[in-house]
Amino acid sequence: MQNSIKVLAAALALGVSGGVFAAPSTTGELSDSLSGDSVQVTVEVDEAVKLTLDSTADLDFGTYNTAGDDVATPNPTVGICIYHRGVVTAGLLFESSNANGGGEFNMIGDGVGTPLLEYSVATASLGDVTEGDKEENVVADSAASDCGSVGAKNDTVTVTITGDLDAVSTGTYTDTLTMTVSPT
Secondary structure (H helix, E strand, O other), rough: OOHHHHHHHHHHHOOOOOOOOOOOOOOOOOOOOOOOOOOOOOOOOOOEEEEEEEEEEEHHHHOOOOOOOOOOOOEEEEEEEEOOOOOOOEEEEEEOOOOOOOOEEEEOOOOOOOEEEEEEEEEOOEEEEEEOEEEEEEEEEEOOOOOOOOOOOEEEEEEOOOOOOOOOOOOEOOOHHHEEEEEE
């Protein structure tokens, strides 16, 4: 008997009468049964681009010893991952810290004066690029900001000395090559 009273009391507390639930009230109204409301869920996904290198090593040509010989590493290369969220192309800009305004890449020497040594930059997808010119419609990964896995790449950058190594002063020649990816 006590169990029947408890069940009846619970049913009455829940607003159940005769085994039928009352319909929910109009949204936002006071009710003795059910009341509800809704909210909209929103997220805005901004455009995003990212460029990563597959290595932290600098591009080093090595040492040049004798006229007519090649440098130890004639064409150092680094892999890059170009990512553009939801889009399969991006813009890519290459800049030399020692540019002379002529669209050329230059390494500057630590010898007498400020000797310059020209070099070229090429990507596997574009071929030779010009210093300071933004390349449009470069192939980009649109799904994974790491091109699918850490260290993966979807293009390579190769540098080549184009200046005359026999005509420059002795010393170490360096440049900072900056690569910047942007939306197209």
